[in-house]
Amino acid sequence: xxxxxxxxxxxxxxxxxxxxxxxxxxxxxxxxxxxxxxxxxxxxxxxxxxxxxxxxxxxxxxxxxxxxxxxxxxxxxxxxxxxxxxxxxxxxxxxxxxxxxxxxxxxxxxxxxxxxxxxxxxxxxxxxxxxxxxxxxxxxxxxxxxxxxxxxxxxxxxxxxxxx
Ligand SMILES: [Zn+2]
Numbered sequence: 001x002x003x004x005x006x007x008x009x010x011x012x013x014x015x016x017x018x019x020x021x022x023x024x025x026x027x028x029x030x031x032x033x034x035x036x037x038x039x040x041x042x043x044x045x046x047x048x049x050x051x052x053x054x055x056x057x058x059x060x061x062x063x064x065x066x067x068x069x070x071x072x073x074x075x076x077x078x079x080x081x082x083x084x085x086x087x088x089x090x091x092x093x094x095x096x097x098x099x100x101x102x103x104x105x106x107x108x109x110x111x112x113x114x115x116x117x118x119x120x121x122x123x124x125x126x127x128x129x130x131x132x133x134x135x136x137x138x139x140x141x142x143x144x145x146x147x148x149x150x151x152x153x154x155x156x157x158x159x160x161x162x163x164x
Contacts (some may be wrong), residue, residue, distance in 0.1 A: 001029050004076065014124040017131075018147030021066050021122060024073060032069070033057035034116045038130045043068040045075050046086035052076060055056055063149040067118055068093075074117030079110050122148050132157070 001009075009027050014020050024034035032053040037044065042064065043134040044055040054072045056065045071093055075083065087106050088099030093115060095106040121145050135141045139161070143153040154161035 003077075008119065010073075010077070010086070014121065017127060017145055019068075019122050020122070021069050021073075021147075025069075028076075030054060030076065032056070033127070034065070035160065038099060040090050040096070041088050042091050043072045043089045044082060044086060044099060044101070045072045046101075047083050048085075053082075061149075061150070063143070063147060066122060066147055067149070067152060070118035070121045071114045073121065074114035075106065075110070078117060079106060082106055082110065088163050119152070119156060122146060123153070128156060 009024070013021070013024060013027075021115055022032070026043040026083070032054045035055050035057070037055065039059070042057050042060060046055070048054045054069065054076070056068050056072075058065070060068065061155045068089065071089065075143065082105040084101075084103060084105065086101040087095050087103035088101050090098060093111050094108075095103045095111070110126050127146075131145060133143060135145070137157055137159045139150050139154050139157065139159060142157065146153065148156075151161050
């Protein structure tokens with residue numbers, strides 16, 4: 001599947017809430033497996049020849065797994081040329097030496113890009129505007145509807161997160 005078809009898959013997925021992020025790897029032609037990664041690691045993206053494998057820490061809550069997966073898909077879509085053999089993301093979504101890989105080509109700029117990609121994938125702007133009309137700034141209901149953490153949703157809505 002070429003890059004333009006892959007972007008179409010992502011656009012289509014944004015029409016459903018919660019965005020079916022866990023179906024996306026298969027639809028994009030990459031492998032995914034949940035695994036119990038070291039506790040400091042949220043996700044991993046590996047490249048073997050032309051094939052990619054994304055691993056998500058199965059010990060994390062579902063909302064975090066979804067965000068991690070969206071973040072790794074961001075690296076896959078935006079930073080494919082920098083992945084080398086692989087990368088690990090720590091709990092703050094920074095490339096780290098704690099895991100199997102220490103990818104120094106993925107820096108703060110790339111991490112910010114992957115986080116923005118993840119937020120836009122899981123909380124599409126149009127859907128946020130539409131549902132906000134209905135639910136207002138009810139962070140808990142909005143978070144549930146989009147399948148994200150209340151923290152992620154409060155950032156997206158630009159409202160204070162009471163438990164921060
Ligand atoms: Zn990352």
